[in-house]
Amino acid sequence: MNIEERKIMVKVCKMYYYESWTQEKIAAQIGVSRPIISKMLQRARDEGILEIVIHDDDQEISTLEKEMEQVFQLRRVLVVPTKDLNKELLSRVVGKAAAQFVLKLINNGDRIGVSWGNTLYHMVREFPLEKKENIKIVPLVGGTGNHRNEMHSNQIAYELSKKLGGSCNTLYAPAIVETEELKQQISQLPNIAEVLREGEQIDLALVGIGNPFSMSTMERSGYLKEQVIAELKAMNIAGDINSRFINQDGTVNSHPINNKVIGLGLEQLQKIKTVVGMAFGLHKIDCILAALSGRFIHMLITDEATARSILEQKKAH
Structure with a gap:
């Protein structure tokens, strides 16, 4: 291997492992095919240019996951180790771990439903290119x-x-409209009604768990006005799933806004075979606890600090 080849190999390794570029993107940048990039990475390992070190605190995390599963009667819990990570890196690490977790749940022919929010955005952003057959x-x-x-x-x-x-599919409608009558009218339009029906037939649902009062996607998207936020606070709302607001005990809140949402209702969500809830950050503790109390999710993806705090709060009560 000459000096120039070694330089390119080191550059490829840095792009792939430090900057999280895909092999396809690196190949386009370097001007070669993707299999050549794959061979370069393998050769870098063989030549000792690249060493992969895993700091294994697996046992501690595994114990935490099992405790969460037992306490909340969940099928699976993914706890992402996030000690000493800044906010930007935290989102990327959780997104990457969530992507790998979800990928293993997907089978050929599956129909997958997705809600919205920060965690799902980062999960999809970090999702690998992995072709499956007949996925919708x-x-x-x-x-x-x-x-x-x-x-x-x-x-x-x-x-x-x-x-x-x-x-x-595409749901050509806002998440929340001004009146219940308008919601009914829009929901009955043929294209909208078809997508809503398909939502009830999915095999796997990937949903965010939101906090309407802190870093709320719904507020940042313009769906929550100050007056509504004040009303929700007065009603002690704990969080939202699929844009429906729930109380701390997991019951659906009676605020009129819940009747103006265009999307899958929480009663229908509870009939889906597998629902994966995703949320990270200490501001999501009450929201996650409410979702768990309502038994809306079968699996949970969160970060280590949040998981520990959830267990502590549960034990305190």
Whole structure:
């Protein structure tokens, strides 16, 4: 290997492992095919240019996951180790771990429903290109507008379908409308009604768990006005799933806004075979506990600090 070849190999390794570029993107940048990049990475390992070190605190995390599963009667829990990570890196690490976790749940022919939010956005962003046969992605809640479009259900469905080589539906409607009458009218439009029906037939649902009062995707997207937020606070709302607000005990809140949402209802969500809830950050503790109390999810993806705090709060009560 000459000096120039070694330089290129080191550059490829840094792009792949430090900057999280895909092999396809690196290949396009370098001007070679993807298999050549794959061979370069393998050769770098063989030549000792690249060493992969895993700091294994697996046992501690595994114990935490099992305790969460037992306490909350969940099928699976993924706890992502996130000690000493800044906010930007935290989102990427959780997103990457969530992507690998979800990928293993997907089978050929599956119909997958997606809601919206920060965690799902990062999960799809980090999702590997992994073609599956006859996959269909269905948005579970409407989402149109000019704010934070990348986090909307339709965009997440589209991006995930590209990664999996599948197809996707589009729900051409806002997440929340002004009146219940308008919600009924829009929901009965043929294209909208068809997507809503497909949402009830999915095999796997991927849903975010939101906090309407802190870093809320719904507020940043323009769906929650100050007056409504004040009303929700007065009613001691704990969080939201699929844009429906729930109380701390997991019951659906009676605020009228819940009747103006265009998307899969929580009663229908509870009938889905597998629902994976995703949320990280200490501001999501009450929201996750409420979702667990309502038994809306079968699996949970969160970070280490949040998981520990959830268990501590549960034991305190």
